[in-house]
Amino acid sequence: MIVAERKPLGEIVEFIEGFRRVLVIGCGGCATVCLAGGETETKIVGSALRIAARKAGRQQDVLEDCVMRQCEPEFVEAVPGRVRDENIDAVLSLACGVGVNFLAERSGDVPVFPGLNTKFLGATAEPGVWVEMCAGCGNCVLHLTGGICPVARCSKSILNGPCGGSNDGKCEISPDVDCGWELIIRRMERLGTLDRLVEIVDPRDWSSSPHGGPRRVVREDLRQLAAEAEEEKATTA
Amino acid sequence: MDTRAAREAPCLVACPVHTDTRLMVERVLEGHYEEALDLLLEANPFTSVCGRICHHPCEESCRRHKVDAPVGLRQLKRFIVEATGEYRLRRRGPAKRTRKERVAIVGAGPAGLTAAHDLARVGFGVVVFESADEPGGMLGTTIPRYRLPYEVLREDIDDILALGIELRTRCAVGGDIPLTELQRDFRATLLATGLSESRSLGVPGIDSHGVLLALPVLRAVSLGEPPPLGDRVVVIGGGNVAVDVARCARRLGAADVTMTCLEARDEMPAWEWEIEEALEEGVNLATSWGPRAVLSDDGRVTGVELKRCVRVFDDEGNFSPAFDEDQGSSLSADTVVLAIGQAADLTCLRDSSIRIGSRGQLEYDPETMVTSERGVFACGEVSTGPGAAVEAVADGHRAARAIQHFLDTGGLLKQTPREELPTIGDLPDDTIEHIKQRARVEVDRPPGEERVQGFSEVERGFTEAEARAEAQRCLACTTGAFVDEERCAACLTCVRICPFGVAAVAKTASMPEEECQACGLCAAVCPAAAVALKRFGAERIEQDLSRLLAERQKAAPPALIVSYCCLFETTSRKFLEENPEDVQTTGVARVLVPCVGRLSVPDMLAPFEQGADCVSIIACAEGECLYPTAEDRLGARVEEAKRILEEIGLSGERIELWRTQESAEVSWTAFWEISRRKVAGINSAERGEET
Numbered sequence: 071m072i073v074a075e076r077k078p079l080g081e082i083v084e085f086i087e088g089f090r091r092v093l094v095i096g097c098g099g100c101a102t103v104c105l106a107g108g109e110t111e112t113k114i115v116g117s118a119l120r121i122a123a124r125k126a127g128r129q130q131d132v133l134e135d136c137v138m139r140q141c142e143p144e145f146v147e148a149v150p151g152r153v154r155d156e157n158i159d160a161v162l163s164l165a166c167g168v169g170v171n172f173l174a175e176r177s178g179d180v181p182v183f184p185g186l187n188t189k190f191l192g193a194t195a196e197p198g199v200w201v202e203m204c205a206g207c208g209n210c211v212l213h214l215t216g217g218i219c220p221v222a223r224c225s226k227s228i229l230n231g232p233c234g235g236s237n238d239g240k241c242e243i244s245p246d247v248d249c250g251w252e253l254i255i256r257r258m259e260r261l262g263t264l265d266r267l268v269e270i271v272d273p274r275d276w277s278s279s280p281h282g283g284p285r286r287v288v289r290e291d292l293r294q295l296a297a298e299a300e301e302e303k304a305t306t307a
Numbered sequence: 308m309d310t311r312a313a314r315e316a317p318c319l320v321a322c323p324v325h326t327d328t329r330l331m332v333e334r335v336l337e338g339h340y341e342e343a344l345d346l347l348l349e350a351n352p353f354t355s356v357c358g359r360i361c362h363h364p365c366e367e368s369c370r371r372h373k374v375d376a377p378v379g380l381r382q383l384k385r386f387i388v389e390a391t392g393e394y395r396l397r398r399r400g401p402a403k404r405t406r407k408e409r410v411a412i413v414g415a416g417p418a419g420l421t422a423a424h425d426l427a428r429v430g431f432g433v434v435v436f437e438s439a440d441e442p443g444g445m446l447g448t449t450i451p452r453y454r455l456p457y458e459v460l461r462e463d464i465d466d467i468l469a470l471g472i473e474l475r476t477r478c479a480v481g482g483d484i485p486l487t488e489l490q491r492d493f494r495a496t497l498l499a500t501g502l503s504e505s506r507s508l509g510v511p512g513i514d515s516h517g518v519l520l521a522l523p524v525l526r527a528v529s530l531g532e533p534p535p536l537g538d539r540v541v542v543i544g545g546g547n548v549a550v551d552v553a554r555c556a557r558r559l560g561a562a563d564v565t566m567t568c569l570e571a572r573d574e575m576p577a578w579e580w581e582i583e584e585a586l587e588e589g590v591n592l593a594t595s596w597g598p599r600a601v602l603s604d605d606g607r608v609t610g611v612e613l614k615r616c617v618r619v620f621d622d623e624g625n626f627s628p629a630f631d632e633d634q635g636s637s638l639s640a641d642t643v644v645l646a647i648g649q650a651a652d653l654t655c656l657r658d659s660s661i662r663i664g665s666r667g668q669l670e671y672d673p674e675t676m677v678t679s680e681r682g683v684f685a686c687g688e689v690s691t692g693p694g695a696a697v698e699a700v701a702d703g704h705r706a707a708r709a710i711q712h713f714l715d716t717g718g719l720l721k722q723t724p725r726e727e728l729p730t731i732g733d734l735p736d737d738t739i740e741h742i743k744q745r746a747r748v749e750v751d752r753p754p755g756e757e758r759v760q761g762f763s764e765v766e767r768g769f770t771e772a773e774a775r776a777e778a779q780r781c782l783a784c785t786t787g788a789f790v791d792e793e794r795c796a797a798c799l800t801c802v803r804i805c806p807f808g809v810a811a812v813a814k815t816a817s818m819p820e821e822e823c824q825a826c827g828l829c830a831a832v833c834p835a836a837a838v839a840l841k842r843f844g845a846e847r848i849e850q851d852l853s854r855l856l857a858e859r860q861k862a863a864p865p866a867l868i869v870s871y872c873c874l875f876e877t878t879s880r881k882f883l884e885e886n887p888e889d890v891q892t893t894g895v896a897r898v899l900v901p902c903v904g905r906l907s908v909p910d911m912l913a914p915f916e917q918g919a920d921c922v923s924i925i926a927c928a929e930g931e932c933l934y935p936t937a938e939d940r941l942g943a944r945v946e947e948a949k950r951i952l953e954e955i956g957l958s959g960e961r962i963e964l965w966r967t968q969e970s971a972e973v974s975w976t977a978f979w980e981i982s983r984r985k986v987a988g989i990n991s992a993e994r995g996e997e998t
Contacts, residue, residue, distance in 0.1 A: 078954055099796065108798075118954070120916045136835075
């Protein structure tokens with residue numbers, strides 16, 4: 071899932087203090103699962119913003135909503151209407167950055183602010199702890215490294231590790247961070263495939279990663295079918 | 308939303324009249340004793356009686372049974388009655404007569420009067436004919452006063468009669484008035500004459516002077532005219548009537564009272580608690596013996612000769628005693644009382660054409676409740692055979708439905724003798740392990756030798772504090788968590804937090820009703836707000852808050868404290884009765900929550916939106932929470948709420964978490980006083996910062 075964390079409320083208050091009617095929108099997807107921006111967090115943030123406004127003597131209405139996922143057109147299609155009909159003049163999204171973008175593109179001249187800091191693609195390590203496990207680099211090498219990602223889990227993202235900064239299984243950047251390459255080696259030992267590390271992995275092409283510019287995935291077949299269906303609907307109508 | 312469970316709590320299902328005992332307990336906890344009484348009387352017009360002598364099948368089926376001991380539901384019922392005397396008098400009144408038809412009821416016992424009650428309430432004219440001087444049937448004439456004081460029975464009867472039912476006492480149908488006359492004058496007649504005759508025995512010497520029948524003895528005792536019994540009394544029989552006779556005999560001064568019965572000790576048909584109380588009062592038991600002969604001297608009883616009973620029931624469970632004639636024994640006696648069973652007195656049928664069966668019993672269809680004559684119905688023990696008071700009440704309800712249907716349609720309504728409802732069943736073993744044990748509140752009773760000095764009531768009722776403590780033990784079956792599947796993100800938070808190991812996630816979360824303990828911890832933390840509680844959900848907290856704070860808008864107190872308090876720590880109604888003026892004068896708005904462990908962070912913040920200066924959460928005493936881990940979880944949520952206040956520039960100190968000391972009444976006021984002073988300090992400090 072995409073892991074995110076609520077921004078400090080002080081920062082959020084600054085975003086919205088100049089607006090008369092603010093809509094806080096949570097997301098029922100990843101942001102809910104990582105306990106940062108679901109229905110309950112939306113209530114908490116909404117409540118906190120109203121209390122802050124009351125304290126500051128500010129006339130400000132803070133409304134709340136939560137959609138299934140802010141990254142799907144169908145789930146957010148009602149939002150612009152609500153923004154217009156209820157005279158909302160700012161939106162605070164409690165989704166990951168994707169949701170903020172998606173809403174911003176659909177909210178006309180009403181600003182959309184981020185309520186969360188989007189952190190990484192990760193997993194729940196234990197209740198209350200989430201760790202990064204994928205960097206979304208666009209070209210998986212996990213088959214070479216025992217299923218442990220060197221791009222996401224090595225601080226330097228090196229493909230032929232470990233480096234000299236590996237110390238007792240920890241990374242030199244912090245004693246709290248496991249050395250990704252230590253994990254890879256232990257895993258491959260267990261799998262009996264350690265010998266594969268003898269082969270040096272060539273420098274890779276990073277154009278599939280964010281360095282190559284905004285990325286997209288297209289399934290032409292589905293796109294084509296959807297377009298045809300639309301066309302048919304239009305003609306029968 | 309309809310929160311009525313598809314499957315009911317076992318206590319409700321077990322009760323012959325399906326009293327919602329679970330809801331009754333909830334009403335007691337909330338301090339709504341009057342609503343609890345309404346609920347009880349709706350199900351059972353003999354609520355006072357059942358609070359005293361019901362054999363309480365609800366308790367036998369209580370799911371707490373497997374944890375420690377069942378909840379004292381019968382005593383709670385008695386408490387409700389005793390706590391609401393004045394209210395009950397106020398609610399008493401006539402039913403509106405909306406139907407021209409009249410119904411005659413023969414017999415003013417629990418079955419007949421229940422039917423009378425129901426029929427009067429749906430608008431029929433009802434006349435009850437009773438051969439005795441007073442109404443009540445067996446409850447009034449044979450149940451000893453130390454178990455059921457007559458004035459307690461009168462509470463129920465007076466309520467019923469106040470509906471506008473005409474009662475004709477000393478009017479024996481079949482004697483003073485023929486049944487045919489009732490059939491002529493009334494559109495329907497209900498025979499509810501009970502089993503008022505004692506059976507006798509066919510053994511040598513049975514006609515000796517000093518051999519008595521149980522029911523006449525008990526009737527004479529209740530009238531205050533007991534027969535002389537002498538010093539040594541033998542009671543033949545092992546049922547409840549036999550126990551009543553034996554205990555009465557002890558009270559009448561007999562020093563040596565022995566009950567003898569065919570059954571072994573563990574087979575005796577009397578309620579176990581009755582037997583135990585009899586033993587405490589010095590009654591002797593001679594079990595597994597059958598009478599061979601009554602011994603006499605000059606026609607005067609001197610004892611009973613016994614033979615060993617080796618088996619009471621055959622392999623099919625039918626009554627078929629077998630004896631070892633070689634083993635014998637005898638008991639000396641001045642009086643022998645026969646309590647071996649009861650029979651119907653069918654003199655009411657004299658000169659009527661209603662059929663009597665080959666074994667002398669009233670012919671009757673158990674489904675339609677009709678006798679051989681159209682328009683004449685029967686209910687209660689005369690048709691069902693011997694049973695408990697509450698079963699007679701249930702049958703009275705059924706008869707009223709049958710008669711109403713007959714008068715509405717002219718047809719007969721088929722009803723099963725006992726309506727079976729779906730239940731959530733027993734607690735699973737895995738859940739039991741996690742439930743904290745808590746001792747049942749037992750009332751002490753005077754020692755046996757003191758009790759036999761008179762006929763005063765043996766058992767006392769609960770005090771309010773005892774009732775509230777006992778009510779807390781209820782597992783609140785069927786009122787637990789449920790999931791809005793559309794909202795659920797399957798995040799597993801509920802699974803990780805559930806202290807009972809109940810929550811599970813497949814595609815979405817679920818909390819199986821038969822396992823959930825309704826602690827509310829999952830609902831408090833669900834990030835999707837997808838979990839709600841059937842009992843006392845978040846919406847209830849919101850409603851309570853807005854109602855209380857609406858009053859406050861009119862005249863703001865200097866500082867407003869919203870106090871979420873643990874309902875389970877109250878020993879009286881002092882803090883339960885809502886008085887909006889309280890908020891004005893004390894500045895404290897109380898929201899009583901059944902375990903504050905279910906408060907979410909939004910619950911803690913909401914009062915500040917409405918102008919509260921402080922949220923004062925009062926939990927139970929340290930280590931006392933019913934729900935494992937709830938105290939720590941609550942602590943963590945309080946810290947989170949404090950951090951949020953700090954982030955928006957308010958002092959986190961505005962949220963406080965207290966632990967009750969001793970009880971609500973002892974400690975809460977002091978906590979609020981401390982909060983009040985503290986918040987005054989914080990207010991002036993924050994105002995200072997702003998300027």
